[in-house]
Amino acid sequence: MRIYGDSRSGNCLKVQWTADFLGLPSEWIEVDIMSGGSRTPEFLAMNPAGQVPTVVLTDGRPLAQSNAIILHLAEGSALIPEDAYDRAKMLEWMFWEQYSHEPAVAVARFRVAYLGETHEGLDPKLKERTWAALQRLEDGLAHGRPFLVGDTVSLADVALVAYTRLSHEGGFERTGYPRVQAWIGRVEQALGIG
């Protein structure tokens, strides 16, 4: 499998971590999104949406959307709970990540760390949504279990740790979120990253 990704992107790293955890051979091809690397004719032929990550599977077929890719790679593995309700809760977290968490936490981090904006100068609504996403995770971990959907690491953790662990790069320190901070450590250890 070839992974076309930008190594600064949490969405792209999710795919690499999942492949490595599952022992799937992969080749990383760096795509610089800042200089239009995901908008070339060659790239758009693989993914007309022009987004990273995009993978080319071993049979040559392309696949996009980080969470769709990791769900495909991890089918039948321990990263997807066997229980139907747990699996549904994992998907709930993954769709929430793309709809409510990533567009806040990742966008704020991108603006500060890559566009050179200041944390103080960020749109107040973006800041409010970022803090709310961290709080939602803190509350979601109040169940007293080590991972989001239970006792073992799942794709919900893979998807949500990717940008949560980088929130400070956007000026969002996690000192007020002790459960989140401890969970990041557990997920990094389980995945062998960090």
Place this chain on the structure above:
Amino acid sequence: MRIYGDSRSGNCLKVQWTADFLGLPSEWIEVDIMSGGSRTPEFLAMNPAGQVPTVVLTDGRPLAQSNAIILHLAEGSALIPEDAYDRAKMLEWMFWEQYSHEPAVAVARFRVAYLGETHEGLDPKLKERTWAALQRLEDGLAHGRPFLVGDTVSLADVALVAYTRLSHEGGFERTGYPRVQAWIGRVEQALGIG
């Protein structure tokens, strides 16, 4: 199953359509999001993210995120392709819907149809992203097959038709997107809606 939803919300209707298609008994409980119906203590106890739709399954357990709900309801049904790659492409469309399509098409429609803004007055970037989402669908249907992932209706069609069929309410007419327009008719017929 109880479906807590706002009947003006395409995300909520996805769940009702899926339940009806599968012959699953359901009770619709109207939640007026404009007057804070998804922010009451009772609602937040079911879904701390305060978002509709939220369902309470027959065993009393809650589940949120429209696409996670329909994936759970439809497990093992004809709405989910048996082929692993087709299933992955269905998920790719569903995550793209929540990340790139809904935040453009649904938000533009909400601003015009419910907040009383004019199409002309919408943020130019929002308009650009909405037209781009319609074009992406038009291109995605150039494969010559009747539905997004092949010859039968899948959850990709359920998820994407929900707001695409309402784009004109935000002033985005679909006359320039003939494949999209024909596809909407096929999906509505397959689902028995419209």
